[in-house]
Amino acid sequence: MPIQPDGRPPPRVFSGVCHGTLGELFQGPLQRAGEPDIALVSFPVDRHSWRYFAPDPEGPPDPLPPGEKSARAAGLFLGHYGLTLPPGRWSAHSDLRVGVGMASSTADIVATLRCLFRLFRLPCDLRVVVGVLSAIERADSVFLDEFALYLSGRHRLERRLGTAVGFHTAFVTEAGTVDTAAVTPLLMRHYRRRATEYERCLTDLLKGFSAADPAAVARAATTSAVLSQEVLPKATFEAVLAHREEFGADGVFVAHTGCLVGYLFARRPSPSLKGGLSEFFHSLGHQCSFAQGGYG
Structure with missing residues (x-):
């Protein structure tokens, strides 16, 4: 294992990755309980958002990931499981442009959550992912690795499309x-x-x-x-x-x-x-x- 200049081994890095979208193949109404909801069939693209966390005893305590929504997602995750982040440092990278229809903020949130699942060696629980997303924003289905008909406001999966x-x-x-x-x-x-x-x-x-x-x-x-x-x-x-x-x-x-x-x-x-x-x-x-x- 390579050694850092101060003689300490480098911290292990944990990562989370989530693909974005190229807009949607469909966005329109779906009738539920008499009122239409906005339904999406997002168009997944092979471009991604990454979040990294490196535990480091000399890093800041209670470190937050970059981005307001990602930081909120981390707080909701930690509160749900009753966990505390160790000292360490976050970093991020993204192929996704912001505000143009590539689901960049949702992908950032999901990448953050996946990084935390890996850090704490927990199975990735889609119910937790959906719960966190629903507390933060209207979102699409980038947390799934398939096409889906999804109610973005209700955060409800209507139909898997394979x-x-x-x-x-x-x-x-x-x-x-x-x-x-x-x-x-x-x-x-x-x-x-x-x-x-x-x-x-x-x-x-x-x-x-x-x-x-x-x-x-x-x-x-x-x-x-x-x-x-x-x-x-x-x-x-x-x-x-x-x-x-x-x-x-x-x-x-x-x-x-x-x-x-x-x-x-x-x-x-x-x-x-x-x-x-x-x-x-x-x-x-x-x-x-x-x-x-x-x-x-």
């Missing part, structure tokens, strides 16, 4: 951020006006997942994105939608309460297609990114 569907994506991030809580009343009014269309869209999406049919899922995701454009429009959306067939994309996705817009491909785009996509998005004033989303 891991049979995956996509390659080309996307851009528009300028600005969206405050999900602030736009919720606007969304609910829109959902009531378009309830029939959302119900049909969700039915088609769930059928696509049941059949493990990425093309059907992509079509339904496009419908959800089109409906979202009516209430929280994206500046580049109409151009992206208009060129979908030209690029052979299976569908279009957005961060419904964020700033992401992009294409869904069931097959990996070729280098020449990536070049064409990059030129197209650059003509719209944006740098194109590529990432793998979902599973499959």
